[in-house]
Amino acid sequence: MESRRILGIDPGSRITGYAVIDSDGARSCQVESGCIRLSPEVTVAHRLGDIFRAVTGIIERCRPDEFAIEEVFLSKNASSALKLGQARGAAICAAATQGLPVHEYAARSVKQAVVGNGAAAKEQVQHMVKLLLNLREDLSPDQADALAVALAHAHSLSLNDRLTRMAGAVR
Amino acid sequence: MESRRILGIDPGSRITGYAVIDSDGARSCQVESGCIRLSPEVTVAHRLGDIFRAVTGIIERCRPDEFAIEEVFLSKNASSALKLGQARGAAICAAATQGLPVHEYAARSVKQAVVGNGAAAKEQVQHMVKLLLNLREDLSPDQADALAVALAHAHSLSLNDRLTRMAGAVR
Numbered sequence: 334m335e336s337r338r339i340l341g342i343d344p345g346s347r348i349t350g351y352a353v354i355d356s357d358g359a360r361s362c363q364v365e366s367g368c369i370r371l372s373p374e375v376t377v378a379h380r381l382g383d384i385f386r387a388v389t390g391i392i393e394r395c396r397p398d399e400f401a402i403e404e405v406f407l408s409k410n411a412s413s414a415l416k417l418g419q420a421r422g423a424a425i426c427a428a429a430t431q432g433l434p435v436h437e438y439a440a441r442s443v444k445q446a447v448v449g450n451g452a453a454a455k456e457q458v459q460h461m462v463k464l465l466l467n468l469r470e471d472l473s474p475d476q477a478d479a480l481a482v483a484l485a486h487a488h489s490l491s492l493n494d495r496l497t498r499m500a501g502a503v504r
Numbered sequence: 505m506e507s508r509r510i511l512g513i514d515p516g517s518r519i520t521g522y523a524v525i526d527s528d529g530a531r532s533c534q535v536e537s538g539c540i541r542l543s544p545e546v547t548v549a550h551r552l553g554d555i556f557r558a559v560t561g562i563i564e565r566c567r568p569d570e571f572a573i574e575e576v577f578l579s580k581n582a583s584s585a586l587k588l589g590q591a592r593g594a595a596i597c598a599a600a601t602q603g604l605p606v607h608e609y610a611a612r613s614v615k616q617a618v619v620g621n622g623a624a625a626k627e628q629v630q631h632m633v634k635l636l637l638n639l640r641e642d643l644s645p646d647q648a649d650a651l652a653v654a655l656a657h658a659h660s661l662s663l664n665d666r667l668t669r670m671a672g673a674v675r
Contacts (some may be wrong), residue, residue: 377596382601405586415588416581418586422592423550425590
């Protein structure tokens, strides 16, 4: 398939990980990745505005074709689910207002795509992300999760591409 | 106090109520109010983008000075808390990116301010909202809740204004 630029986001109310990769399905490489750290000293509204502005800035700078976001872990705590939902809403809003297609992946599917095991440990995910993208530097957990969701989307695009070709060949 | 224009929002993942009022503390009047209805047939990302764009549009059109939003009811269900959080995040993002001060009010404080009873029934809130704003038309529940949170904020602004004057007089 032709190369696609993917923005992956791991949303959080304190730290939001982001990653931009280029992938042609067979090979992927990192464009940039990092963390949006939110000050605990400002209001929630201020923090949500910061997520929105930061994600909008990354989209304007890197011009991704696709946006992939991890489905948040649903804790039993409704209060933390609400906070995560707000952070997620801010990031998705930034993508939606820039006209990017938004794709969501459950944590399990991300692990399945990157490690081949939906129940893989965090360390295994980090290890495979570094291996697949040929990275030497240490990754923060949120940065690794954002890279993983971007890779999971690249994997899904490549699968769809192959299925479309196969359907074409059969016809 | 000098007249302030307040945008009140009652966030929801299906319907988001909005209300714009002018208030000088003693008297309030409605500028406009209504509902942002979200199609259940489009993706969540699309709906969040719609909330963001609609609230941004209201802010650009009505130029409010303040933004007030109801704290969502925390159900025991983490999944619905997440959805509400996302809708809330989208609305707050619109206010934050336009530089509006964001104020949050618990449902209890809104009822206390409008009816004088934190445990008032929905019908009592609707009745008092119509009375206080001299409205004749029937209000949808989300529209009434948005008007109520805007009135609660007007009440709080007026209280603060009086306290500041009293502190000045004592000095």
